[in-house]
Amino acid sequence: MSNPTEAAVRSSRHGEVIVITLANPPVNAISHAVRSGLLAAIEAADADPDARAIVIVGEGANFVAGADIREFGRPPQPPSVPEVCNRIEACAKPVVAALRGAALGGGLEIALAAHYRVALRDARLGLPEVLLGLMPGAGGTVRAPRLIGAPAALDLMLSGRHLDAAQALKLGLVDQLADGDDAQAAGLADAAERLARGAGPRRSRDAQGLADRAAAQAAIEAARAGLAKSARGLLSPGKIVDAVQNALDLPFDEALKLERQAFLECIASPQRAGLIHAFFAEREVLKVPEARAAAPRPIASVGVVGGGTMGAGIAVSALDAGLPVVMVERDAEALARGRANVEKVYDGLIHKQRITADDKATVMARYSGSTDYAALAAVDLVIEAVYENLDVKKDVFQQLDRVCKRGAVLATNTSYLDIDAIAAVTARPQDVIGLHFFSPANIMKLLEIVVPAKVAPDVVATAFALAKRLKKVPVRAGVCDGFIGNRILARYREAAEYMLEDGASPQQIDAAVRDFGYPMGPFQMIDLAGGDIGWATRKRKAATRDPKARYVEIADRLCERGWFGQKTGRGWYLYPQGTRTGQADPEVAAIIDAERSKKGIPPRAFSAEDIVRRYLAAMVNEGAKVVAEGIALRPLDVDVTFINGYGFPRHRGGPMKYADMVGLPRILADIRAFAQEDPLFWQPAPLLEQLVAAGRDFASLNHNDHAQPPR
Numbered sequence: 001m002s003n004p005t006e007a008a009v010r011s012s013r014h015g016e017v018i019v020i021t022l023a024n025p026p027v028n029a030i031s032h033a034v035r036s037g038l039l040a041a042i043e044a045a046d047a048d049p050d051a052r053a054i055v056i057v058g059e060g061a062n063f064v065a066g067a068d069i070r071e072f073g074r075p076p077q078p079p080s081v082p083e084v085c086n087r088i089e090a091c092a093k094p095v096v097a098a099l100r101g102a103a104l105g106g107g108l109e110i111a112l113a114a115h116y117r118v119a120l121r122d123a124r125l126g127l128p129e130v131l132l133g134l135m136p137g138a139g140g141t142v143r144a145p146r147l148i149g150a151p152a153a154l155d156l157m158l159s160g161r162h163l164d165a166a167q168a169l170k171l172g173l174v175d176q177l178a179d180g181d182d183a184q185a186a187g188l189a190d191a192a193e194r195l196a197r198g199a200g201p202r203r204s205r206d207a208q209g210l211a212d213r214a215a216a217q218a219a220i221e222a223a224r225a226g227l228a229k230s231a232r233g234l235l236s237p238g239k240i241v242d243a244v245q246n247a248l249d250l251p252f253d254e255a256l257k258l259e260r261q262a263f264l265e266c267i268a269s270p271q272r273a274g275l276i277h278a279f280f281a282e283r284e285v286l287k288v289p290e291a292r293a294a295a296p297r298p299i300a301s302v303g304v305v306g307g308g309t310m311g312a313g314i315a316v317s318a319l320d321a322g323l324p325v326v327m328v329e330r331d332a333e334a335l336a337r338g339r340a341n342v343e344k345v346y347d348g349l350i351h352k353q354r355i356t357a358d359d360k361a362t363v364m365a366r367y368s369g370s371t372d373y374a375a376l377a378a379v380d381l382v383i384e385a386v387y388e389n390l391d392v393k394k395d396v397f398q399q400l401d402r403v404c405k406r407g408a409v410l411a412t413n414t415s416y417l418d419i420d421a422i423a424a425v426t427a428r429p430q431d432v433i434g435l436h437f438f439s440p441a442n443i444m445k446l447l448e449i450v451v452p453a454k455v456a457p458d459v460v461a462t463a464f465a466l467a468k469r470l471k472k473v474p475v476r477a478g479v480c481d482g483f484i485g486n487r488i489l490a491r492y493r494e495a496a497e498y499m500l501e502d503g504a505s506p507q508q509i510d511a512a513v514r515d516f517g518y519p520m521g522p523f524q525m526i527d528l529a530g531g532d533i534g535w536a537t538r539k540r541k542a543a544t545r546d547p548k549a550r551y552v553e554i555a556d557r558l559c560e561r562g563w564f565g566q567k568t569g570r571g572w573y574l575y576p577q578g579t580r581t582g583q584a585d586p587e588v589a590a591i592i593d594a595e596r597s598k599k600g601i602p603p604r605a606f607s608a609e610d611i612v613r614r615y616l617a618a619m620v621n622e623g624a625k626v627v628a629e630g631i632a633l634r635p636l637d638v639d640v641t642f643i644n645g646y647g648f649p650r651h652r653g654g655p656m657k658y659a660d661m662v663g664l665p666r667i668l669a670d671i672r673a674f675a676q677e678d679p680l681f682w683q684p685a686p687l688l689e690q691l692v693a694a695g696r697d698f699a700s701l702n703h704n705d706h707a708q709p710p711r
């Protein structure tokens with residue numbers, strides 16, 4: 001059909017019932033065409049003398065996944081979703097929403113404005129706006145508490161989680177469940193039944209879920225107290241709580257009006273822009289050339305070489321995805337340790353009552369171990385996680401080349417090493433790839449898929465398919481020292497160390513970085529991961545370090561004393577009696593002072609803003625170099641890497657998006673100013689200079705227009 005409004009919404013007559021179908025593939029997002037089409041269709045059906053009831057369904061496998069996020073940031077075009085919802089609720093005839101698949105955000109709000117709700121068993125219901133820096137803006141904050149009570153509504157809106165159909169029924173968010181996959185049939189059956197019983201409209205605005213005012217008020221206060229701990233500078237969670245308070249205190253229409261105002265404030269916030277960028281970027285990272293060009297190889301079993309920190313975590317990740325895992329270690333003792341490392345994870349879950357001993361037994365039945373590489377002969381994919389040493393890894397890959405079947409994917413979890421060199425020791429470099437997991441590997445979302453020169457496209461596609469199976473967020477990276485993440489990390493850590501030597505304390509730097517939105521600062525992070533890891537890397541690189549480059553020795557002084565962080569009871573901070581919150585250590589302060597004196601550096605003051613500007617400038621500058629060299633396909637790949645693997649605050653969209661929001665000219669000006677002190681370290685990335693000269697931003701390099709929220 002040529003008219004998009006007609007195409008997006010269709011009405012059809014089924015006896016005395018009008019079915020309104022929302023059709024905006026793939027998820028029937030509420031675009032302008034859907035809003036205006038739905039409003040017109042509801043008005044027509046309400047006015048239709050031959051119609052006694054109305055059913056609303058989504059076309060295909062979903063009801064409606066919410067407002068069309070791509071329209072945010074553009075001037076709003078009436079009618080708004082709340083207007084449409086109000087018109088649905090005002091209908092003089094019973095309106096049934098028949099839900100399948102996603103009924104999320106504005107989609108659920110349409111359903112809540114309908115008079116009755118029937119859900120197929122595959123339905124997923126939620127108000128996930130908070131995850132996009134938003135709040136429900138079409139009556140959700142006012143209708144949901146009336147329907148299911150304030151505690152459940154607050155939980156739904158503040159967590160953003162999806163309920164399945166059975167949970168929604170239990171809460172009273174839907175009235176009925178139906179079998180099968182035909183939402184229209186379920187809706188028609190429900191409408192017929194209600195008409196037969198003489199049911200008329202039943203409006204959520206009249207529901208009594210807030211009747212127990214004291215309980216509602218207690219839930220609001222509990223939610224507010226919870227936010228004080230968890231919301232870390234986010235705008236929309238507080239607005240959600242305010243809106244529920246309004247729903248309790250004010251008449252329905254007034255509360256609705258205030259909800260709309262608050263929703264528009266959220267829409268206008270940079271947090272919304274950052275979070276929606278992250279949403280789209282996490283979908284764009286999947287679109288790599290190899291995944292388009294080739295079909296993945298089937299993976300039904302996985303081998304893991306090395307059962308240390310990473311090998312065990314990777315094994316758990318694969319076991320959790322239902323895959324059988326064979327672990328190979330060097331000797332019986334190490335193998336027993338490897339198995340124990342795996343079991344420890346499940347024992348922890350049993351302890352927290354998240355799984356039962358039987359669940360653990362079921363998972364462990366998929367696990368086997370061996371000290372003989374021959375045990376890997378039949379697996380479809382092997383992930384190597386032995387020591388970070390090129391010779392050891394080459395040896396392992398020669399063994400894998402010898403025993404693994406043809407077509408098996410051979411992956412390394414190396415953090416820094418040259419994967420082309422590892423591939424070159426095998427007779428099958430086309431099958432060798434990097435799968436860089438992050439610690440703890442069964443928890444952290446990021447998976448860098450490192451693509452060496454000779455790897456076959458279908459191996460890259462296999463890695464992306466595996467990531468999906470393991471519920472990871474994959475990012476394609478090229479081979480270089482540290483790939484995308486660790487390479488950039490090395491630069492901003494250096495910037496932090498320079499500030500330390502120039503006058504800032506570890507506590508000041510960590511606090512400034514936390515205030516920016518990170519869960520912890522760089523020195524806390526080193527104490528958590530273990531200072532020995534970086535020390536080993538520094539020693540390995542000492543011979544090739546540019547003698548002209550500034551080198552801060554403070555971390556080495558700590559490591560020489562065996563102060564590796566939490567595991568040794570002290571590092572940058574003190575951890576008396578195994579505590580996990582560090583305390584300032586006067587001896588560390590004295591070491592820092594001594595190093596400054598040795599180099600004749602008079603300490604100077606850094607404000608929190610100074611710290612963040614340097615930290616971010618170093619990150620963005622190296623990010624630009626990584627993009628220019630093709631190590632990252634696009635700036636958005638850098639963003640996704642840092643959000644999912646390095647604690648970068650998601651609401652800021654990632655370092656490159658942050659740079660765009662601050663403005664690239666300012667970032668470049670900062671770098672040039674810092675270069676006055678240290679021109680070698682602060683060499684502006686040529687790409688950054690080119691973009692500034694052309695008046696462009698990083699977003700312009702993201703290729704896919706819709707990778708960016710519209711501006």
Ligand code: 3HC
Nearest residue numbers: 029065066067068069070102104105106128136137138283
């Ligand atoms: N608007 C526009 N596009 C959307 C969208 C939305 N609300 N939701 C999903 N899409 C797009 C995706 O970008 C993707 O596009 P692509 O194929 O070009 O990459 C496509 O739909 C399919 O999405 P997924 O790849 O995510 O598919 P899945 O099957 O894995 O997941 C989903 C489906 C659970 C619906 C998931 O997409 C999702 O969580 N979407 C967002 C839901 C949401 O946050 N809704 C609230 C929106 S705000 C709102 O409604 C305000 C209201 O209160 C007024």
Ligand code: NAI
Nearest residue numbers: 306307308309310311329330334385386387388414415439
């Ligand atoms: P680890 O020291 O905890 O474990 C290494 C394991 O490999 C040991 O159990 C050892 O017995 C085993 N091993 C050594 N040689 C072997 C061989 N020839 N055959 C079989 N097993 C052998 O080390 P960790 O931390 O698990 O690191 C492993 C790899 O993962 C390294 O390449 C590291 O750079 C990388 N990595 C580490 C991260 C971390 O945070 N620890 C994060 C991401 C990657």
